[in-house]
Amino acid sequence: MSTNGIHVKDLTKVYRVPEREAGLKAAVVSLLQRKHKEVRAVDGITFDIEPGEIVGFLGPNGAGKTTTLKMLSGLLYPTSGELSVLGHLPEKRQRELLQRITLVMGQRSQLNWDIPAIDSYDLYRAIYGIPQEQFTKIRDEMIALMQLQGLVNKPVRNLSLGERMKAEMVGALLHQPQVLFLDEPTIGVDVTMQRRMRTFIQEYNHKHKATVLLTSHYMADVQALCKRVIVIHHGTILYDGDLAGLVGRFSAMKTLVVSTSDMNGKAPDMAQYGNVLKAEPNRTTLRVSKAEAPQVTARLLADLPVTDLTVEDPPIEEIIETVFATPDEIAQ
Amino acid sequence: MLRGFQLFGLFSRISILNEMQYRANFFIQVFQSALTLTTGLIVMNVVFSYTQTLGGWTHAELLAIYGVFFLMSGLVGALIFPNIWAFMEDVREGRLDFILTKPEDAQVLISVRQLALWRLVDVIIGVVVLAIALTQIGQQSSWLQALAFGAALLMGAVILYSIILIASTAAFWSVRVWEMMEMIGSIFQAGRWPVGIYPDWLRLGLTYLIPVAFAVTVPAEALTGRLTPQTLLFTFFFTVFLAFISRKIWFYGLKNYTGASA
Numbered sequence: 001m002s003t004n005g006i007h008v009k010d011l012t013k014v015y016r017v018p019e020r021e022a023g024l025k026a027a028v029v030s031l032l033q034r035k036h037k038e039v040r041a042v043d044g045i046t047f048d049i050e051p052g053e054i055v056g057f058l059g060p061n062g063a064g065k066t067t068t069l070k071m072l073s074g075l076l077y078p079t080s081g082e083l084s085v086l087g088h089l090p091e092k093r094q095r096e097l098l099q100r101i102t103l104v105m106g107q108r109s110q111l112n113w114d115i116p117a118i119d120s121y122d123l124y125r126a127i128y129g130i131p132q133e134q135f136t137k138i139r140d141e142m143i144a145l146m147q148l149q150g151l152v153n154k155p156v157r158n159l160s161l162g163e164r165m166k167a168e169m170v171g172a173l174l175h176q177p178q179v180l181f182l183d184e185p186t187i188g189v190d191v192t193m194q195r196r197m198r199t200f201i202q203e204y205n206h207k208h209k210a211t212v213l214l215t216s217h218y219m220a221d222v223q224a225l226c227k228r229v230i231v232i233h234h235g236t237i238l239y240d241g242d243l244a245g246l247v248g249r250f251s252a253m254k255t256l257v258v259s260t261s262d263m264n265g266k267a268p269d270m271a272q273y274g275n276v277l278k279a280e281p282n283r284t285t286l287r288v289s290k291a292e293a294p295q296v297t298a299r300l301l302a303d304l305p306v307t308d309l310t311v312e313d314p315p316i317e318e319i320i321e322t323v324f325a326t327p328d329e330i331a332q
Numbered sequence: 333m334l335r336g337f338q339l340f341g342l343f344s345r346i347s348i349l350n351e352m353q354y355r356a357n358f359f360i361q362v363f364q365s366a367l368t369l370t371t372g373l374i375v376m377n378v379v380f381s382y383t384q385t386l387g388g389w390t391h392a393e394l395l396a397i398y399g400v401f402f403l404m405s406g407l408v409g410a411l412i413f414p415n416i417w418a419f420m421e422d423v424r425e426g427r428l429d430f431i432l433t434k435p436e437d438a439q440v441l442i443s444v445r446q447l448a449l450w451r452l453v454d455v456i457i458g459v460v461v462l463a464i465a466l467t468q469i470g471q472q473s474s475w476l477q478a479l480a481f482g483a484a485l486l487m488g489a490v491i492l493y494s495i496i497l498i499a500s501t502a503a504f505w506s507v508r509v510w511e512m513m514e515m516i517g518s519i520f521q522a523g524r525w526p527v528g529i530y531p532d533w534l535r536l537g538l539t540y541l542i543p544v545a546f547a548v549t550v551p552a553e554a555l556t557g558r559l560t561p562q563t564l565l566f567t568f569f570f571t572v573f574l575a576f577i578s579r580k581i582w583f584y585g586l587k588n589y590t591g592a593s594a
Contacts (some may be wrong), residue, residue: 075429076590091590098435110430119346126342127436 003087005211006049006072006179008155013042013067013235041067043235044081051178052209054201056216056226056243060324064235065215069181072213073103077139079237085179099128104169106184110273113157117167121152121174128175142170145200164194169197180204182213185219198224219316227285233324243316251319254293256286258300273300287314335436340444347447361450365457372398372524375486379408387529389556392468394526399462401524404488404547406454408520412448412493416513420503439582443493466555473555479504480564481554487571488547493573494578495542501585516542523548546570 018030019037042064049055052192059065070076070082074090074097083090088097111120118139125135143152156164169185182201186194198221205212216222222229222243229246231239239246251273260282270276273296274288288296293311300306313319350359376398380391419442422428431441447561466473483593499516503509504517523544539545546567553559 070429073429073433074590075432093432095435098433101433103429103433105426107430108426108429110427113352115346119349123339123342123346126339127434127441 003084004051005053006047006213007082007084007085008048008068008072009046009082010044011042011046011068011071011083012040012044013064013071013076014079015039015041030287040111041234042071042078045232045235045237047230047237047240049211051211052205053228054205054212054214054225055223056214056229057232058215058222058229058320059232063232065232066183068232069103069183069213069215073101073181074098075103077264087268099175100177101179101181102172102175102183103181104172104183106165106187106189109168111156111164111168111171114155116153117148117156117159117171120156121171124171124174130175138176139170142173145203146170146196146256162189165189166193166197166200169200176208178208178210180210180214182212182214182216184215184217186216186218194218194221201225207320219320220318223316231306231323233321238323247313247316247319250314250323252290253287253314254290255312255314256288256293256296256300257283257308257310257312258286258304258306259283261305262300263305268303333537336440336444339436339440343445344447348449351447351449358450358453365453369402369457369461370552374556378435387526389456389526389528390469392465393556395465395468396462396527396555397548398524399458399460399465400457400485400552400555401548402454402461403458404492404523404551405484405520406451406456406458407489408492408496409454412489412496413513413517414448415443416496416500418442418446419586420500420509423503432586432590438586439541439579443497445591462555469556470556473557477554477557477559480559481551483547484551484554484559484567486562487567488551490571491546491574494574497578498581501581504585504589520544520547526552543570543574 016036017039019035037048045064045068057065057068067076071078072085072090074093077091086097086100088094090097111117121139121183124130125132130138143149144170148163148170149165151159151163152167152170156167159167165185165188173180180201185201186197189197200213201214202225204210212225214221214225227242229239229241229243231246239249241249255277262282270279270284270286274286274292277286277287278285286296297309297311300309376391376394379386380394384390386394419428422431422442428438428442431438434441437466496513496516499512500509502512519538519542522530522538527538527545527549530538535545550559550563550567553563
């Protein structure tokens with residue numbers, strides 16, 4: 001077990017939530033005698049993250065991603081299991097650990113909306129005890145990287161969502177943490193700014209050998225940043241490995257795009273080769289099972305005047321969707 | 333502790349710079365304070381048109397109490413309530429997570445963030461009223477009395493802070509805490525009169541439940557030469573006790589928050 005990365009073993013979090021039936025009578029009864037239901041938000045997950053790794057944490061809403069991130073950052077006590085971040089037990093919230101981690105939540109703002117971001121940065125400098133000179137240097141570097149010049153002097157409430165998220169990100173990294181927990185950092189941000197934030201995270205990771213655990217609904221974020229992904233569903237891990245492997249394992253289908261020279265209206269019925277996704281004149285997109293792909297390709301080449309043919313994996317979004325739609329069959 | 337003061341200084345500086353942009357707020361505050369002061373003085377005059385003393389306090393002495401009351405409510409309004417309010421909002425909106433992931437004592441952090449600058453107008457008014465009252469009483473306060481007054485004032489503020497903090501930790505369990513804060517605020521209003529004039533059950537409540545007595549009456553007693561060393565000592569122990577209890581309850585609430593929140 002590495003003392004510089006993240007170590008998680010059999011981690012479980014069970015919430016006790018009050019349960020009541022619909023109706024006034026049940027409501028009155030529940031005031032006095034409350035029934036509780038146990039919800040296993042995280043159910044025995046195990047993984048290790050090496051220092052410097054960027055790992056994408058994928059799963060539908062309610063899969064247990066945020067609960068796991070909160071346990072890792074010391075905001076929630078685990079119900080059971082082992083947990084270590086940089087060699088510390090997060091729930092103790094020791095200064096040495098908190099000084100070296102950061103948490104960014106795309107849906108919540110830590111900057112004070114009434115004052116300019118640059119003033120909030122000054123507060124973080126004091127809280128983290130960053131030496132003034134070092135602080136100014138890092139701050140100005142990050143502001144330049146995020147193209148926030150001028151914007152950090154305006155009250156945060158006057159910034160656009162994208163600008164605000166960039167300012168949040170700078171604020172969260174001023175103390176140069178070694179572990180970054182990023183929960184949907186790019187949510188609601190336009191594509192250009194998403195790209196800028198990705199580059200920023202990449203450069204930070206590269207420069208500081210920082211460990212990053214990222215959740216995002218945007219597959220573009222994951223594809224650009226993460227070599228490794230952990231797929232979580234119903235509180236358990238469905239997949240842990242590289243992104244390419246995820247595609248190979250969960251995608252039972254291939255997409256064939258076949259272009260032919262003009263056949264003077266004598267085009268054959270393409271449906272005999274596979275599921276037609278898109279039919280254009282002299283160009284057809286087919287979906288076939290991975291096992292049949294080689295034969296279908298051979299038949300196409302033999303039967304038709306093919307000018308071009310590509311075999312592709314379906315888009316990653318689609319694969320993820322399939323994984324979550326029928327987890328039990330595929331996860332076997 | 334020292335770090336706490338440093339942070340307070342920095343947070344305050346930023347609050348002040350920010351508030352300076354809204355000078356209209358200053359004039360609104362002055363108007364509001366003047367209105368409160370005038371009504372208070374009129375009521376007091378009406379009362380003293382029927383009697384010479386109230387619970388053993390003369391008109392001038394009561395004015396001193398009123399001065400302390402103004403001073404204390406200014407302090408609470410400028411330093412304590414805005415912080416507690418921000419804390420409860422943070423719990424409701426989940427932003428407390430950002431506080432809890434900072435390498436600093438969370439109670440210190442939530443307690444030093446806000447400064448409602450213009451509420452300090454009440455502190456100034458309180459000091460002026462107090463000065464006038466002392467001149468009217470005509471009795472020279474000794475250094476010792478002044479010192480006792482300062483100590484009593486500080487302890488009173490700590491007691492109020494502890495009580496308000498305890499009440500606010502209810503935010504960890506329930507979301508409707510603001511009503512409770514309003515209630516504490518209204519009860520605090522009772523502090524403009526010496527607690528001695530109230531019936532026993534109310535006096536006990538105002539001493540131990542919502543300790544208005546310690547916050548206002550005791551400091552005023554110090555200035556008017558009524559304070560016994562025993563009362564001062566008792567106040568000291570009570571302050572330490574409440575500060576300790578409130579921190580325990582704070583940790584208990586925090587544990588509940590981190591134990592169960594989603």
